Amino acid sequence: MATVRLSFSPAPVHVRTARLVGVAVARRAGVAEELLDEVRLAIGEACTRAVALHNQYGLADLVTVEMSDSDSYAVRVIDHAPLEASVGLTKLPPDELADESLTDDALTTGVGFALLAGFVDDLVVRPVEDGSGTEVRMVWPVQRR
Amino acid sequence: MELSLATRTVAEHTVLEVGGEVDVYTAPRLRERLVELVDAGARNVIVDLAGVEFLDSTGLGVLVGAMKRLRVANGTFGLVCSKEPLLKIFRITALDQVFPIYSSVEAATGDGTGSGPTS
Known part of the structure; x- marks a missing residue:
């Protein structure tokens, strides 16, 4: 299993870097070309959320993105914000938007x-598992070559 | 690709052409430009997303904010977008039910006799 791990200070400018790395590893892992736009967007959203939480709580800790390709392409985005912060994940209905x-x-x-x-x-x-924070784990299928 | 912003006037509409990537880093610049336009008196604003290569939740939030600002000012707000990946983002977030989305600037700035919103 190959793993690529990227850690970055919680600044918006680094989210693009995380997207670029995440898509590059996905392509190398064998994720279908038509899924790469979704991989790019999802990694960006997870990292944006982590950066926002760190800024909200004044945390300078690094945000970590871990990408692994065993039987599938798995991406973990890990923040260190207090746990109650992650409760705010709710989908809004159209009339509230x-x-x-x-x-x-x-x-x-x-x-x-x-x-x-x-x-x-x-x-x-x-x-x-250790300390405070939330892990957003996303998995996509890979095509073996 | 970096964010690019260009403004032009078409049939009493202010058209803001956006290009490149709109994300958590670049969205504040888009917000600033839209606020500037409204503060300068623009009341019928169309944001043309034809050149946008990436759009995230932060960018969507900026667009909603501009629409609210114009609503308060008795203005109008619309989007031009025909790229399927972006349209899918609007569908998934249900924002296709919030924004008027047109397939072209001509449709967005027409006098009502042309084609209407795509959603």
């Missing part, structure tokens, strides 16, 4: 989760 009372942050969080849930069939959001 343009509601005046909805804050920009709440809208972005809701839309981001909708994209993750919509584009990743195999998605798990769970507490990390």
Whole structure:
């Protein structure tokens, strides 16, 4: 099993780097070409969420992205924000999306989760095993060559 | 690819052409430009996404924010988008039920006799 691990300080500018690396490893792992746009978007959303949580809690800790390709292509995005923060993952109904009372942050969080849930069939959001934080785990099938 | 922004006027509409990647890093620049346009008096704003290669939740949030701002100012807001990957993003988030989405700038700025929103 090959693993690529990337850690970055929680700054928006690094999310693009994580997307680029994630797609490059996915392509090498054998993820179908037609799925790569979804891989790019999902990794970006998971990293954006992690960066936002670290900034919200004033955490300088690194965000980690771990990519592995055994029988499938699995990506784990790990943050270190307090666990209760991850509870805010809810999909918003259409009539609430343009509601005046909805804050920009709440809208972005809701839309981001909708994209993750919509584009990743195999998605798990769970507490990390050690310490505080959340792991977003996404899995895509690979084609063996 | 970096974000690119260009503004032009078409039939009393302000058309903002967006290109490149709209994500958590670049979306604040898009937000600033849209706020500038509304503050400068633009009331019928069309955002042309034809040149956009990547759009995430942060970018979508900026577009919703601009639409709300224009609604308060009694203005109109619409999107031009015909790329299927982007349209899928609007469908999955249900934002295709929030934004008027047109297939071309001509359709978006027409006098009502042309083709309507694609969704």
